[in-house]
Amino acid sequence: MDVDGLKAIASAVCVLAGTAIGYYAGYMTRDSMEVIEDVSPAPEKRLPGGGLKLERALQSAPEAQELPAAPVQPGTVVERRARVVAAPRANKSAGGDGEPTGPAGGVEDCPPVTVDLALIREGEGRRVLAWSPDGRILGGLDVPIIEGIVPASxxxxxxxxxxxxxxxxxxxxxxxxxxxxxxxxxxxxxxxxxxxxxxxxxxxxxx
The missing domain is CATH 2.20.25 (N-terminal domain of TfIIb)
Structure with a gap:
């Protein structure tokens, strides 16, 4: 075999060895640094004080497919979607006891209100988006507690x-x-x- 043939074989061996080592090192490093979040389905749970831990469903589940698409701008990444249905309470000052009394637990002549939420990623930060098919969102507040790691572009x-x-x-x-x-x-x-x-x-x- 001539010199050029030996060079070609040596080059191929170096490329294959480097690829294998790089792939193995990257795979081992990824497993040691990343923890996959548990997103398996989970039932809803009523909490003390009236709070509700929302049911968690897979993106492919029929109930998840019924959620409307988040009204976001191009380039925005939607990380999570949620829907909340709330029944207004009776006004205590008007003689009520503050408990829902109407249909589906709502005040008489005031049906339950649906609010859709989405956790979105824009640039180097996350924001919470809220909208409602039953009316106009008057206001809200998003308070980050723990700074997350956003993949850099x-x-x-x-x-x-x-x-x-x-x-x-x-x-x-x-x-x-x-x-x-x-x-x-x-x-x-x-x-x-x-x-x-x-x-x-x-x-x-x-x-």
Whole structure:
């Protein structure tokens, strides 16, 4: 086997070994740093004081499909949706006891009110969005208690390369478009057929 053949085999071995080591290291690091949130279905639970721990359903569940889409702007990520149905209480000052008395637990002539909620991600922060099919939202308050970790958007990458067999340098730049990654390599080519700068365009799938 000639020298060029040995170089090709050595290059392929280095690429395969580097890919395997990088994949294994990334997989082990990911498992040690990330904990997957439990989003399995769970029943509702009435709490002392009148609060209700909402039922949790999978996104594919029929009751989840009935929820309306959140009215968000393009580029906004919807992380969670919720719906609350509340029955107004009777006014104590008007002679009532403060307990729901009408249909479905509401005040007479005042039907239950539905409020839809969504946890959305905009830029580097999360916000709570509220709207109602039964009227206009007059106000609300969102109070972050624990700062969450929001994945940073870093679509660009660049670096240098080096061919240890020919001793030639190069440079590359990449950009992600969703799960599609495109890039350009500029490197010095030095072999029996050609010598000078060469350009290679590449595209791939990110996961």
């Amino acid at each position: 870093q679509p660009w990458a660049a670096g240098v390369s080096y061919d240890p067999f020919d001793g030639t340098p190069g440079a590359w730049v990449e950009r992600d478009y969703g799960r599609i990654r495109v890039g350009v390599d500029v490197y010095q080519e030095r072999n029996a057929l050609a010598s000078g700068l060469a350009v290679r365009v590449r595209a791939g799938w990110r996961w």
